[in-house]
Amino acid sequence: MIWAVIRPESAQRVIKALDITGIGGITCLHVTGHGKEMGITLGAVHYTEIPKEMLMIVVPDNDVAKTVTIIRKEAKTGSKNTPGEGTIGDGKIFVTYVEDTFAIRTAGKAGGT
């Protein structure tokens, strides 16, 4: 199970790229949060809740590395000075285990971790 917290702007790009590779099931959550920078200060206002898109993807073990690579590649933003180096706030990817998966329609155990 892969949880990716990414910029809402890059979500479409990531999804398209995953689509091409044939990764089918994706769930999107709109979330807000901040990282170690504790949000962002614009003028006099300090924002601690920055909108992000959270993608939940469950793939077989063999596909994890591939999926993570795609998300990294597509969610990374380039800046003027350092193209393709990424910028603060591009997000994080978390990978965790799934012990069991059930497809509700068939009540069957679907493969994959």
Added chain:
Amino acid sequence: MKLIIAILREDRVEDTKEVLETLGIKGVTFLYVTGRGQQKGRVTAWELGESLNRNMRMQLVGARPGEELPNVGSGVAGSPLHRDTEFAFGFLPKRMIIMVASDKEVNLIVQAILNANQTGQHGDGRIFICPMIGAIRIRTGEQADKALS
């Protein structure tokens, strides 16, 4: 302890709540999410006819106001909206429910969710079970299974 994540149809959530309540499962978190599965967000004309109002259907088939709307779900072969005609929507609105349960409750909960959500159509959803290594009740600081009950 296990973390149970289920992705369900929006209209089955009320039934699911009832079933979980009868089982005495109290702690559940509900989220509005969008998602797609193996079908990549495709729905058939029949499913659309069930869930969309007339205006939305007219827009989808590009019918002008006053024009007769093709009979959605009529099953007439060759009609532009045969019941198996598929529309690609990409991401469909879904509900995600999250709960943490002790190991012995997991089977019961999974069966309950399956029973309440099976329609036999694509898009019924998935249930994922993940290991959960800790739980703390914020009010009292109780840990593990005590924090769940």
